[in-house]
Amino acid sequence: MEKKTLVLGVIGADVHAVGNKILEYALTEAGFKVVNIGVMASQEEFINAAIETNADAILVSSLYGHGELDCQGFPQKCKEAGLDDVLLYVGGNLVVGKQDFEEVKKRFLEMGFHRVYPPGTMPETAIADLKKDLGIED
Amino acid sequence: MKTALLMDIGSTYTKVRFFDLECLELVASTRAHTTVETDVTIGINKALSQLKEQGVDWEKATYRLACSSAAGGLKMVAIGLVPELTAEAAKRAALGAGAKVLKVFSYELSDREMAEIQSLEPDLILLAGGTDGGNKKVILHNAKVLAHSSLDVPIVAAGNKSVAHEVEEILAKANKDVRVTENVMPELDKLNIEPARETIRQVFLERIIEAKGLEKAQEYVENLMMPTPAAVLAAAQLMADGTDDEEGLGELMVVDVGGATTDVHSLAKGDPAKSGVNLRGLPEPYAKRTVEGDLGMRYSAQALLDVVGVKLLKEALKEMGFELSSDEIKEKVYRLSKDVEYLPQTEVDKALDTVIGWAAVKFAVKRHVGRVEVIYTPFGSSYLQYGKDLTPLKIVIGTGGVIVNHPEPGKILKGAIFDDNDPTLLAPQNPQFWIDKQYILSAVGLLAERDPSAALKIAKKYIKPL
Numbered sequence: 001m002e003k004k005t006l007v008l009g010v011i012g013a014d015v016h017a018v019g020n021k022i023l024e025y026a027l028t029e030a031g032f033k034v035v036n037i038g039v040m041a042s043q044e045e046f047i048n049a050a051i052e053t054n055a056d057a058i059l060v061s062s063l064y065g066h067g068e069l070d071c072q073g074f075p076q077k078c079k080e081a082g083l084d085d086v087l088l089y090v091g092g093n094l095v096v097g098k099q100d101f102e103e104v105k106k107r108f109l110e111m112g113f114h115r116v117y118p119p120g121t122m123p124e125t126a127i128a129d130l131k132k133d134l135g136i137e138d
Numbered sequence: 139m140k141t142a143l144l145m146d147i148g149s150t151y152t153k154v155r156f157f158d159l160e161c162l163e164l165v166a167s168t169r170a171h172t173t174v175e176t177d178v179t180i181g182i183n184k185a186l187s188q189l190k191e192q193g194v195d196w197e198k199a200t201y202r203l204a205c206s207s208a209a210g211g212l213k214m215v216a217i218g219l220v221p222e223l224t225a226e227a228a229k230r231a232a233l234g235a236g237a238k239v240l241k242v243f244s245y246e247l248s249d250r251e252m253a254e255i256q257s258l259e260p261d262l263i264l265l266a267g268g269t270d271g272g273n274k275k276v277i278l279h280n281a282k283v284l285a286h287s288s289l290d291v292p293i294v295a296a297g298n299k300s301v302a303h304e305v306e307e308i309l310a311k312a313n314k315d316v317r318v319t320e321n322v323m324p325e326l327d328k329l330n331i332e333p334a335r336e337t338i339r340q341v342f343l344e345r346i347i348e349a350k351g352l353e354k355a356q357e358y359v360e361n362l363m364m365p366t367p368a369a370v371l372a373a374a375q376l377m378a379d380g381t382d383d384e385e386g387l388g389e390l391m392v393v394d395v396g397g398a399t400t401d402v403h404s405l406a407k408g409d410p411a412k413s414g415v416n417l418r419g420l421p422e423p424y425a426k427r428t429v430e431g432d433l434g435m436r437y438s439a440q441a442l443l444d445v446v447g448v449k450l451l452k453e454a455l456k457e458m459g460f461e462l463s464s465d466e467i468k469e470k471v472y473r474l475s476k477d478v479e480y481l482p483q484t485e486v487d488k489a490l491d492t493v494i495g496w497a498a499v500k501f502a503v504k505r506h507v508g509r510v511e512v513i514y515t516p517f518g519s520s521y522l523q524y525g526k527d528l529t530p531l532k533i534v535i536g537t538g539g540v541i542v543n544h545p546e547p548g549k550i551l552k553g554a555i556f557d558d559n560d561p562t563l564l565a566p567q568n569p570q571f572w573i574d575k576q577y578i579l580s581a582v583g584l585l586a587e588r589d590p591s592a593a594l595k596i597a598k599k600y601i602k603p604l
Binding site: 002005039040053065 | 220222223268269274323325326418513514516517522
């Protein structure tokens with residue numbers, strides 16, 4: 001079967017590169033074609049990359065606490081750009097301070113993301129979800 | 139004796155250079171008005187008979203090569219998907235092939251855009267879109283739009299390889315001359331413009347020369363090799379990189395100020411010169427060419443005035459000791475844009491040419507070089523670099539009529555230097571200025587096709603620091 005394409009990146013002014021590299025490695029090992037746009041990526045860069053590569057999913061990471069602000073309007077912009085069928089995942093330290101994750105998750109789901117992950121999620125969790133959501137059989 | 143006859147059929151002049159390749163001497167230079175509207179050979183004959191008068195038996199030359207920018211040069215339209223990605227990659231490929239890019243289109247072409255493409259009358263279309271294995275829909279749509287149009291010019295397809303065959307079929311079925319080549323952006327943020335450049339050049343040789351009425355030139359030369367800007371870029375690359383047995387000069391920039399456009403070529407990697415700077419955006423080609431159609435000495439003088447503003451020219455003139463009112467400057471610039479063959483006679487007109495040349499260089503280099511953006515993050519400031527960092531560049535070579543004929547060309551070229559008032563622009567900080575005094579760069583680029591070693595030695599002999 002043709003490899004599914006994922007766009008991976010760290011949004012906003014966030015420079016955390018280590019987790020990004022680990023994710024790239026884990027996702028590639030799991031059989032995905034990973035288009036890693038790296039750290040400090042803008043919403044537009046995610047969208048442009050997804051259009052050109054015909055991506056199946058966009059994986060947004062954020063670790064520095066400003067994720068909520070950085071992600072605002074992102075799912076809507078994806079729709080506007082014609083990326084209707086693209087899965088949108090987001091994960092990391094998405095907000096500042098100690099907030100109930102269920103609350104955070106709810107806010108991001110309402111925003112239009114399909115999956116939201118708390119800090120400390122292992123790549124395997126996201127990989128399993130991707131396989132399920134994209135209909136890939138093991 | 140090994141000799142070379144090298145000809146540049148320009149929009150205004152047909153320039154001929156004759157070299158002795160054993161003594162590495164420029165034996166003779168002549169020029170005549172280009173006559174492509176009537177019969178290109180009239181001008182060529184004139185320039186060649188002047189060579190004869192100087193005692194040069196050009197018919198015996200070992201190599202006889204020509205390049206041309208006459209009849210509007212190689213006019214291209216580039217089509218891609220996302221403006222910042224494949225559309226930009228297609229534009230860079232076209233520029234690298236020496237083309238004049240009329241316009242760049244992105245996403246799915248509308249009927250109105252197709253009509254616009256037709257009215258632009260390009261010589262060639264470069265069709266890109268999608269990374270390999272990426273988006274297929276848009277390039278297929280655009281191929282169909284082109285297929286349904288009555289446009290009859292060659293189309294170079296350099297998009298998603300997964301549908302290259304389909305694109306070819308769609309266009310071929312509609313009787314279009316289509317050539318498929320490698321994707322200009324096979325992977326996201328990976329530029330691959332060489333194959334497209336090569337294909338464009340092939341089409342230029344096979345189709346464009348004839349379409350422009352230049353094929354008669356081949357009675358005099360063995361081959362009309364390439365568009366003139368491609369020859370200049372080839373010369374710049376040869377001078378920077380050298381050959382197997384002759385050292386090059388290292389990374390450099392060439393600024394070519396003409397009547398209609400100002401071209402900037404940089405042969406440099408342009409990686410960040412300072413630490414802690416992150417590179418963003420599409421990578422730049424090592425051999426990068428940009429063309430500014432609104433910056434020129436004559437045809438584009440009026441457009442230049444609109445871009446740079448009369449105030450800047452006024453201040454620069456004042457610095458040179460000439461006090462002119464804004465209206466006087468506007469009036470003079472207007473006259474220059476109409477009388478395109480005017481050579482300045484008075485001191486004040488000479489000063490104005492210097493100032494216009496300086497402004498053309500300043501703005502063209504500004505658009506060519508990269509820039510740094512400061513981002514304030516919760517962890518302090520962070521730096522993003524877009525494009526090439528050319529601050530450490532050591533050599534800027536000046537060419538083009540106004541520079542090679544100027545008594546103090548440094549006054550024009552200093553426009554290329556890093557501006558402390560605009561510190562985010564990564565222009566050369568402390569370059570040495572070199573001048574193509576004999577106006578031989580395009581000839582060097584042509585000769586490099588046959589004898590790169592002699593071409594380099596000649597370039598080093600005649601193109602010198604100020």
